[in-house]
Each structure stands twice: as C-alpha cells, then as structure tokens.
Amino acid sequence: MTTNSPSPPGEATVDPRPAPGHTGSRFTRVLGGIVIAGLAVQLLLALVISPRDVVQGDLTRIMYVHVPSAIAAYLAFGVTALGSAVYLWKRSQFWDLAAAASAEIGVLFTAMTLITGSLWGRSTWGTYWVWDARLTSTALLLILFIGYLAVRNIPAERHVRSRRAAIAGLVAFVDVPIVHYSVDWWRSLHQPATLTKLDPEIDGLMLFTLVFSIVVFQALFLWLAVHRFRAEYLAEQLDAEGLEDALAERRAEAHTPAAPTAPTPSAPVAPRSDEDAVPVVSAAPGEGSRS
Amino acid sequence: MNDVWFIVAAYAVTGTALAVYTARLLLKGRQLSRQVPAGRRRWL
Numbered sequence: 001m002t003t004n005s006p007s008p009p010g011e012a013t014v015d016p017r018p019a020p021g022h023t024g025s026r027f028t029r030v031l032g033g034i035v036i037a038g039l040a041v042q043l044l045l046a047l048v049i050s051p052r053d054v055v056q057g058d059l060t061r062i063m064y065v066h067v068p069s070a071i072a073a074y075l076a077f078g079v080t081a082l083g084s085a086v087y088l089w090k091r092s093q094f095w096d097l098a099a100a101a102s103a104e105i106g107v108l109f110t111a112m113t114l115i116t117g118s119l120w121g122r123s124t125w126g127t128y129w130v131w132d133a134r135l136t137s138t139a140l141l142l143i144l145f146i147g148y149l150a151v152r153n154i155p156a157e158r159h160v161r162s163r164r165a166a167i168a169g170l171v172a173f174v175d176v177p178i179v180h181y182s183v184d185w186w187r188s189l190h191q192p193a194t195l196t197k198l199d200p201e202i203d204g205l206m207l208f209t210l211v212f213s214i215v216v217f218q219a220l221f222l223w224l225a226v227h228r229f230r231a232e233y234l235a236e237q238l239d240a241e242g243l244e245d246a247l248a249e250r251r252a253e254a255h256t257p258a259a260p261t262a263p264t265p266s267a268p269v270a271p272r273s274d275e276d277a278v279p280v281v282s283a284a285p286g287e288g289s290r291s
Numbered sequence: 292m293n294d295v296w297f298i299v300a301a302y303a304v305t306g307t308a309l310a311v312y313t314a315r316l317l318l319k320g321r322q323l324s325r326q327v328p329a330g331r332r333r334w335l
Binding site: 023059111112115116119123224228238241 | 297302316321323331
C-alpha cells in the first residue's frame with residue numbers, strides 16, 4: 001500500500017504544523033466567496049431580471065438551474081473519465097481520488113437535472129416522465145455512476161479497487177455523448193441543444209443569464225470537487241494510518257521475547273469436570289440437549 | 292399547480308440538494324481532518 005508518511009511504519013510522525021481541522025484553504029475560501037456571490041447574482045438574473053419567454057412564459061426560468069446542472073454533470077463525469085484513464089496509465093492515487101470525488105458530485109448534479117427537468121416536463125408536456133431517448137439515457141447515466149460509486153465501496157486492496165473503479169468509470173462515461181446527442185439521433189420530446197448553435201435562437205439577456213448560470217455552476221462544481229477530493233484523501237490516509245499501526249503492533253508482538261514459563265509443580269492443572277466438557281455427540285433430530 | 296409552483300419546486304430542490312450535500316461534505320471533512328495528523332496532508 002502506498003503511503004506518504006516520511007517515517008517508517010510504527011514510528012511516530014513529528015510535524016510542527018498544527019492540523020487545520022477542516023478541508024479549506026485560501027484557494028477554496030476565495031472560490032467559495034465567488035460561488036456564493038455568483039449564486040446570488042444568478043438567482044437575481046434568473047428569477048427577476050431575465051425576461052419571460054413568449055411561448056413558455058415564466059417556466060423557462062427552470063432552464064437556469066436545469067441546463068447548468070446538466071453541464072456540470074457532464075464536466076464532473078468528464079473529470080472522472082480523465083482521472084480513470086490517467087489512473088490506469090500512471091497508477092496515480094491523485095487521479096484515482098479525483099475521479100472518485102468528481103463522480104459523486106456528478107451524481108448529485110444528474111439527480112438535480114432529472115428532478116428539475118421532470119418538473120419542467122410536467123408543466124410543458126403534461127407529464128413528469130416519458131421514456132424519451134434524452135430522459136432515459138440520463139436516467140441510465142445516473143444509474144451507471146451510482147454503480148461506479150458502489151464498485152468503489154466493494155472491499156478490496158486499494159489498487160484492485162481503484163483499477164476496477166477506473167474501468168467502471170470509463171465504461172459509464174460512454175453514456176455521456178449518448179445523452180448529449182440523443183436529441184439529434186432519435187426523435188425526442190426534449191428540445192435540441194440551443195447553445196451549440198453558432199446563432200442561438202434565444203434572447204440576449206436570457207442567453208447571458210444562461211451562460212452566467214453555467215459558469216457559476218462550473219465554479220460550484222470545482223469548489224465542491226476540491227473539498228470532496230480532500231475528504232477522500234483524508235479518509236485514505238486514515239485507513240493507511242490504521243493499517244500501519246496494526247502492522248507495527250504485530251511486529252512489536254513478534255519481536256517481544258516470550259516470557260519464560262517454568263513448570264510449576266505446586267500448581268497442578270485442575271482436572272476438567274464433566275460439566276465443563278463439551279459433548280461431542282451428534283444428537284438425532286429432535287433429541288438435542290438443551291443447556 | 293400553476294407555473295409558479297413548478298418554478299419554486301425546481302429552485303427549492305436544487306437549493307436544498309446543494310445545501311445539504313455541501314453541509315455534509317464540510318462536516319465530514321472537518322471530522323476527518325481532526326483525525327489525520329499534519330504530516331499526512333501532502334495534497335492539502
């Protein structure tokens with residue numbers, strides 16, 4: 001098992017730096033501040049400033065959380081796929097943890113995408129759910145990455161677990177382009193992509209609000225991912241430390257000379273009474289003794 | 292339900308999910324951070 005301890009196993013690590021007691025840093029504090037301010041502006045733009053749509057009215061305001069969630073999920077699963085590929089290539093713990101941290105946040109954003117999309121669908125299509133290509137492939141994406149997280153939780157040696165998870169992550173990522181292009185490949189209730197067009201058919205302020213929301217959600221993803229990565233890393237370190245302590249204890253036991261045990265004739269071993277003896281008798285069914 | 296309620300529901304779900312996940316993540320990080328010595332924080 002790879003550890004980052006500078007001292008050999010069993011030896012106490014002396015580090016003058018105090019343990020911070022959180023997973024924050026100057027970078028995450030600055031980024032967190034930007035994200036909170038960005039979310040406040042995003043709410044103002046999305047719910048107040050942005051104009052109503054001529055066809056759907058106020059319902060398009062759901063777009064400002066639905067689309068950014070979906071794109072943040074794409075980014076998260078992209079990072080998971082990248083981390084998985086680099087792990088299989090370099091066997092780097094960093095990329096394995098980055099993949100894991102990103103996948104969990106991707107699952108959160110995908111669930112949010114499905115729920116907000118379902119609410120939007122109910123009010124525009126008249127139904128919460130339809131087995132449409134976009135919706136079905138997105139639901140499959142959620143299930144695949146929940147499966148990825150489950151694979152990570154199967155008990156195994158770290159490198160075995162990481163390899164399995166990396167393969168699962170790459171396989172699950174195949175669904176991301178299917179989700180994205182499903183509206184072009186199959187007939188769908190869901191509208192096709194708006195932002196990928198060179199000349200998007202959307203009002204200027206609505207477009208600005210949408211792009212701003214997407215940027216804020218990407219920053220939120222990054223902030224969450226850094227914290228999640230650090231928590232995952234700390235959990236791994238804690239496991240490694242526990243294992244090292246256990247190994248050190250075993251080694252200490254192995255090197256401790258056994259205490260001399262001279263026979264003491266004055267203390268004879270008491271004969272076992274018949275009551276203490278465990279009967280080795282196989283009783284017939286229904287005739288078992290009750291103690 | 293009229294349109295407003297669907298909008299409120301969508302934003303409430305998003306906000307609640309993000310708030311709960313963030314709070315749990317920060318608490319978990321805080322809890323783990325207290326247990327891991329400083330010498331083991333190469334990426335922190």
